[in-house]
Amino acid sequence: MAATQAAYRFFNNPRVSLRDLARPLIQAGQEAAAEACDRYLLVVHDWSQLDYFQHAEKQDRVMLSSRHVPEGYELQTALLVGDRDGLPLAPAVLSLRAADGVHCSRCAKVRKAVSPLDELDPAMTFVEQQRFVFPLVHIVDAEADSVGHYRQWAQHPGRLFLVRADDRYVEHGGQERKCSAIRDELRQSGRLVEVREVRYHGRPARQWVAEVPIRLTRPAQRNRPGVGDRQRIPGPPIDLRLTISEVRDDQGRVLAIWYLMSNVPSDVPAATIALWYYWRWNVEVYFKLLKSAGMALEQWQQTTAAAIARRLLVASMACVTVWQLARSEHPQAPAARKLLVKLSGRQMKHGCEFTLPAMLAGMWTLLAMLDTIQSHGVEELLELARIALHALNHNPP
Numbered sequence: 001m002a003a004t005q006a007a008y009r010f011f012n013n014p015r016v017s018l019r020d021l022a023r024p025l026i027q028a029g030q031e032a033a034a035e036a037c038d039r040y041l042l043v044v045h046d047w048s049q050l051d052y053f054q055h056a057e058k059q060d061r062v063m064l065s066s067r068h069v070p071e072g073y074e075l076q077t078a079l080l081v082g083d084r085d086g087l088p089l090a091p092a093v094l095s096l097r098a099a100d101g102v103h104c105s106r107c108a109k110v111r112k113a114v115s116p117l118d119e120l121d122p123a124m125t126f127v128e129q130q131r132f133v134f135p136l137v138h139i140v141d142a143e144a145d146s147v148g149h150y151r152q153w154a155q156h157p158g159r160l161f162l163v164r165a166d167d168r169y170v171e172h173g174g175q176e177r178k179c180s181a182i183r184d185e186l187r188q189s190g191r192l193v194e195v196r197e198v199r200y201h202g203r204p205a206r207q208w209v210a211e212v213p214i215r216l217t218r219p220a221q222r223n224r225p226g227v228g229d230r231q232r233i234p235g236p237p238i239d240l241r242l243t244i245s246e247v248r249d250d251q252g253r254v255l256a257i258w259y260l261m262s263n264v265p266s267d268v269p270a271a272t273i274a275l276w277y278y279w280r281w282n283v284e285v286y287f288k289l290l291k292s293a294g295m296a297l298e299q300w301q302q303t304t305a306a307a308i309a310r311r312l313l314v315a316s317m318a319c320v321t322v323w324q325l326a327r328s329e330h331p332q333a334p335a336a337r338k339l340l341v342k343l344s345g346r347q348m349k350h351g352c353e354f355t356l357p358a359m360l361a362g363m364w365t366l367l368a369m370l371d372t373i374q375s376h377g378v379e380e381l382l383e384l385a386r387i388a389l390h391a392l393n394h395n396p397p
Contacts, residue, residue: 010310011302011307011308011310011311012302012304012306012307014306016310017108018094018103018104018105018107018309018310018313019105019106019107019108021105021310021313021314022092022093022094022105022106022313024317025090025091025092025313025316025317025320026090026092026130028089028090028317028320028324029080029089029090029091029092029130029132030130030131030132030133032080032082032089032090032323032324032327033080033082033089033132033133033134034133036082036084036085036087036089036327037082037083037084037133037134038083038084039083039134039135039268040083040134040135040136040137040160040268041080041081041082041083041132041133041134041135041136041137042080042081042082042083042086042136042137042139042276042279043078043079043080043081043092043124043127043136043137043138043139044078044079044081044139044140044279044280044282044283045076045077045078045079045120045123045124045138045139045140045144046076046077046079046140046141046280046283046284046287047074047075047076047116047143048074048075048077048287048291049064049071049072049073049074049075050072050073050074050075050096050297050298050308051064051071051072051298052071052072052073052298053067053069053071053072055072055301055303057303058070058072058303058304058305059099059303059304060098060099060100060304060305061073061098061099062074062097062098062099070099072298073096073097073098073305073308074096074097074116075094075095075096075287075312076093076094076095076096076097076116076119076123077091077093077094077095077283077286078091078092078093078123078124078127079091079092079282079283079286080092081139081279081280081282081283082327083134083137083276085327086275086276086278086279086282087282087323087326087327088282088283088285088286088319088323089320089323090316090320090323091286091316091319092126092127092130093105093106093123093126093127094309094312094313094316095119095123095309096305096308096309096312097113097305098304098305099305100305101113102119103305103306103309105309105313106122106123106126110306116143117143117144117146117149120138120140120144120149120153121149121152121153124136124138124153124156124159124161125156128156128159135158135160136159136160137160137161137162137262137264137276138153138159138160138161138162139161139162139163139276139277139280140161140162140163140164141163141164141280142163142164142165142166144163145163145164145165145166145168145261146220147216147218147219147220147221147235147238148220148221148222148233148235149220150163150216150238150240150261151220151235151236151238154238154263160262160263160264160265161262161263162260162261162262162264162273162276162277163260163261163262164258164259164260164261164277165179165242165259165260165261166179166259167179167180167259168259169218170182170214170215170216170242171214171215171216171217171237172212172213172214172215172242176217179242179244179259182212182242182244183210183244183246183257183259186210186212186244191210192208192209192210192244192246193208193209193210194206194207194208195207195208195209195271195274196271196275198247198278200247200249200255200256203249204250205247205248205249205250205255206247206248206249206250207245207246207247207248207274207275207278208245208246208247208248209243209244209245209246209270209271209273209274210243210244210270211241211242211243211244211270211273212241212242212244213239213240213241213242214239214240214241214242214261215237215238215239215240216237216238216240217237219232219233219234219235220232220233220234220235221233238263239263240261240262240263241261241262241263241264241266241270241273242259242260242261243258243259243260243261243262243270243273243274244257244258244259244260245257245258245260245274245277245278246258258274258277260273260274260277285356286319288357289319289322289356289357289360290312290315290316290319293356293357293360294318294319294357294360294361295315295318297312297315318360318363319360321363322356322359322360322363323356325337325340325359326354326356326359334353337353337354337359338353338354339362339366340354340358340359340361340362340363340366341353341354341355341358341359341362342362343361343362343365343366343369344358344359344361344362344365345361346358346361
């Protein structure tokens with residue numbers, strides 16, 4: 001009861017700033033990057049909707065769909081990922097859009113909401129100011145396929161980005177063509193080659209990759225129908241790399257096609273670019289730990305976005321702890337991982353040593369055990385266990 005009351009006061013304390021709570025996460029990311037990266041530090045930007053449709057006591061919810069009623073909040077994060085094995089390291093930015101504005105770990109106060117894509121540039125700038133030891137590569141899914149934003153990002157010296165694009169028109173070989181037409185040509189000429197085995201929705205698959213230089217020359221199309229803004233904005237050409245990746249099953253059927261646009265230096269192979277985007281899906285692991293596979297985020301009872309944002313940063317610290325153990329090379333790390341899986345009570349697939357959700361579940365049990373031992377002592381616990389089991393044996397159900 002005391003711990004619950006303390007947590008309530010902490011998460012609702014306006015003097016607890018999100019920037020202060022985020023500092024340990026950034027520090028953890030800095031320390032992990034020094035050990036988990038070879039050349040680059042990947043920064044995955046993504047969004048996730050938090051559904052609180054039935055939480056009427058949360059008065060600052062916003063609309064998330066076409067229901068036209070307040071449903072929840074929009075979570076945006078920038079997750080640090082190592083370029084050596086693709087494991088997540090720590091969230092560097094976390095923001096929550098609510099009715100009163102955006103509660104953001106990089107700002108001192110609640111700020112006015114802007115479009116999701118316009119949130120990316122300041123988030124990128126903030127992460128770049130944290131002085132990580134490796135250059136950053138910002139990775140975003142297809143939501144960020146915007147010529148105007150490509151041009152905006154390219155104005156920052158040294159900023160590198162990797163974005164999955166739609167099947168858009170690009171200039172290649174002196175003429176404008178759709179990405180799909182370029183892919184067909186590369187397949188017919190045999191330049192689309194197999195590079196590695198991957199997993200796709202839990203099934204084994206193969207990844208095929210090819211690359212060509214392209215140029216984006218068309219005007220940007222601003223699309224903000226809510227305020228009647230649909231401007232066409234001309235700008236200078238942008239020279240980029242177009243990496244085309246196909247994921248195929250064992251029968252050669254195409255399961256997924258990715259058109260990846262980047263300004264990463266040419267000494268990074270196209271196969272590595274495709275692998276980096278493949279690792280982008282680790283941000284979904286982070287959201288899964290927060291939601292369905294760990295923290296039950298969408299069941300939290302805090303009644304304001306400010307309190308939920310504070311709790312999110314604390315919950316992220318638990319995620320970072322699990323990620324640290326997952327990549328640890330300490331001699332006893334395998335035994336520690338095995339213990340957490342055992343405490344979780346979950347079964348692992350054949351050949352799978354652990355999963356992050358299982359380790360997180362086991363961590364909760366381990367912490368409860370340690371707290372109980374510290375509160376009662378081993379001898380007292382054994383005596384209480386004997387009493388409980390004696391009562392059970394003499395009072396069968």
